[in-house]
Amino acid sequence: MRKYEVTWLDRSGDIGELVRVAPAIAAFEDAFSAFARGTLISTAQGPVAVEDLLPGDMVKTVEEGFQPLLWKGSTTIVPNARGQSPQMGRLTRIAADALGVARPMPDLVLGPKARIYHRTEAVQRLTRADGAFVPARDMIDGINLIELTPMSAVPVYHLGFAGHHRLIACGVEIESHHPGTLHELALRGENLGLYMSLFPHFDDFADFGPLRYARLRMSDLEMLGVA
Numbered sequence: 220m221r222k223y224e225v226t227w228l229d230r231s232g233d234i235g236e237l238v239r240v241a242p243a244i245a246a247f248e249d250a251f252s253a254f255a256r257g258t259l260i261s262t263a264q265g266p267v268a269v270e271d272l273l274p275g276d277m278v279k280t281v282e283e284g285f286q287p288l289l290w291k292g293s294t295t296i297v298p299n300a301r302g303q304s305p306q307m308g309r310l311t312r313i314a315a316d317a318l319g320v321a322r323p324m325p326d327l328v329l330g331p332k333a334r335i336y337h338r339t340e341a342v343q344r345l346t347r348a349d350g351a352f353v354p355a356r357d358m359i360d361g362i363n364l365i366e367l368t369p370m371s372a373v374p375v376y377h378l379g380f381a382g383h384h385r386l387i388a389c390g391v392e393i394e395s396h397h398p399g400t401l402h403e404l405a406l407r408g409e410n411l412g413l414y415m416s417l418f419p420h421f422d423d424f425a426d427f428g429p430l431r432y433a434r435l436r437m438s439d440l441e442m443l444g445v446a
Contacts, residue, residue, distance in 0.1 A: 224294070252333075253375070256269070274291060295374050322390045334353060335354075398424075
């Protein structure tokens with residue numbers, strides 16, 4: 220089990236808070252562990268550290284400009300914790316300029332479940348779209364993208380909106396929270412109810428809306444020979 224913390228914007232414009240213990244499984248952890256503490260998110264007020272964002276803040280999205288943050292989730296990863304998947308004890312550091320000029324700037328440290336917007340010929344062939352989201356950990360090369368095992372506990376976060384968006388973190392386009400389809404989430408009964416209780420600003424799973432972008436693994440692209 221794992222402790223999850225949530226703040227959200229309710230219909231009256233007030234900020235709610237809750238803390239809940241829920242299973243330490245991928246469906247839950249994916250929703251809380253994209254950004255490491257200190258990640259700078261582009262907002263209407265300029266770059267703001269993810270831990271300082273509050274529901275209602277206007278966050279820059281690539282598609283629709285500034286949108287209100289509706290939900291922020293956080294948990295803590297503890298390296299080498301008993302019963303924790305090894306992946307949940309690791310971070311990904313992207314060196315400055317590794318993905319292009321000022322992408323990122325400065326170095327960017329992402330949580331274990333972050334996805335980066337990836338544009339290549341292979342993505343376009345697979346999706347017939349400009350790009351797709353790929354797990355940051357899939358892009359680790361040991362040079363520009365490095366796996367980190369922190370020495371101590373690290374808070375990690377995710378950010379949710381009314382739709383599926385590309386956010387800008389230190390110049391890099393990162394996926395906002397979206398659970399995917401109900402089939403992909405693979406939760407039923409009590410666990411699905413517990414999951415939805417962590418999103419009190421939504422009444423029903425359908426309120427998450429559709430996925431705007433495809434999600435791929437680097438292995439999908441490597442099969443075509445062009446990543």
